Amino acid sequence: MDVEAAKLIGAGLAVIGLGGVGIGIGNIFASFVTAVARNPAAQAKVFPFTMLGFALVEAVALYALLIAFLVLFG
Amino acid sequence: MAEKTFDPLSQFEVHVLVPINLGGFDASFTNSSLFMVLAIASITLFLVGGTRKRAMVPGRWQSMAELSYELVANMVRDNVGSEGRRYFPFIFTLFMFILFCNALGLLPFGIVGLHGFTVTSHIIVTFAMALVVFIGVTIVGIAKHKLHFFSFFVPKGVPMAMVPLLVPIEVLSYLARPVTLALRLFANMMAGHTMLEVFATFVVLLGVFGFAPFLMIVALMALEVVVAVLQAYVFAILTCLYLNDALHLH
Numbered sequence: 482m483d484v485e486a487a488k489l490i491g492a493g494l495a496v497i498g499l500g501g502v503g504i505g506i507g508n509i510f511a512s513f514v515t516a517v518a519r520n521p522a523a524q525a526k527v528f529p530f531t532m533l534g535f536a537l538v539e540a541v542a543l544y545a546l547l548i549a550f551l552v553l554f555g
Numbered sequence: 556m557a558e559k560t561f562d563p564l565s566q567f568e569v570h571v572l573v574p575i576n577l578g579g580f581d582a583s584f585t586n587s588s589l590f591m592v593l594a595i596a597s598i599t600l601f602l603v604g605g606t607r608k609r610a611m612v613p614g615r616w617q618s619m620a621e622l623s624y625e626l627v628a629n630m631v632r633d634n635v636g637s638e639g640r641r642y643f644p645f646i647f648t649l650f651m652f653i654l655f656c657n658a659l660g661l662l663p664f665g666i667v668g669l670h671g672f673t674v675t676s677h678i679i680v681t682f683a684m685a686l687v688v689f690i691g692v693t694i695v696g697i698a699k700h701k702l703h704f705f706s707f708f709v710p711k712g713v714p715m716a717m718v719p720l721l722v723p724i725e726v727l728s729y730l731a732r733p734v735t736l737a738l739r740l741f742a743n744m745m746a747g748h749t750m751l752e753v754f755a756t757f758v759v760l761l762g763v764f765g766f767a768p769f770l771m772i773v774a775l776m777a778l779e780v781v782v783a784v785l786q787a788y789v790f791a792i793l794t795c796l797y798l799n800d801a802l803h804l805h
Contacts, residue, residue, distance in 0.1 A: 529792075535785075536785050536788075537739075540735065540743070543739070544742065547742050554564075
């Protein structure tokens with residue numbers, strides 16, 4: 482197998498981790514919706530944590546993308 | 556038309572604008588430096604211009620300047636406590652600089668033929684900022700607690716048998732903080748801009764049907780604006796949380 486093909490396969494494998502990220506982001510917003518549904522007055526207090534959680538999980542997605550880029554172009 | 560070369564990563568190239576050689580040390584003024592200067596100039600203009608009137612009932616500009624101040628002040632007060640007030644200027648500077656750097660990278664300079672540049676899309680810039688935060692916060696913690704600072708690495712309520720196993724893990728995750736802080740901002744900025752450029756090449760390649768990737772670019776631009784603000788907010792709030800850890804140890 483030549484290097485180019487191996488790189489492409491490696492990049493494809495690297496993004497499998499994004500499945501977990503999708504679950505994570507869905508989890509965060511599901512919790513947010515549930516929390517606001519139970520207690521609508523808490524929305525303003527909970528929303529900043531939702532955004533923080535989302536950004537932290539998104540960062541993991543970008544780590545996976547970074548590895549894919551490193552494999553593909555490194 | 557000349558042969559089309561598609562290089563989505565060429566937008567991140569640093570070009571020297573004014574070569575400055577300080578005895579063998581390359582201190583040239585680059586497009587990266589230019590955009591940093593533009594960011595600082597915009598921030599100064601925004602804040603000084605906004606607070607010029609000092610009206611009791613603020614107009615629009617003054618409201619925006621006060622809102623940005625309040626956002627960061629509330630963040631510092633909620634996450635660090637009253638001791639964090641002395642670090643507010645640092646965190647405010649950090650937040651505004653990252654926000655404006657991210658936002659300046661989104662402006663369509665290409666319309667007038669120039670090339671925009673996102674300062675924070677380079678790992679060295681974000682890593683420098685993250686390192687300043689990390690070293691600063693560690694020094695603050697050690698200065699306040701002296702050697703008791705290292706009790707931070709032993710989580711509360713852990714049986715003594717688990718401590719030799721947990722402490723290296725805690726130390727490692729503490730040392731990973733500047734890396735993740737830098738990597739998060741860098742990866743978000745670089746990935747966003749690369750995606751925009753890749754879809755832009757699709758628009759050129761598809762010719763007539765280029766409106767489909769164009770709509771995608773519109774949606775991506777909206778996402779990029781959200782990400783620009785969000786990443787600045789996340790960097791600032793994580794700095795506050797790390798500062799809280801250092802000041803209050805657990």
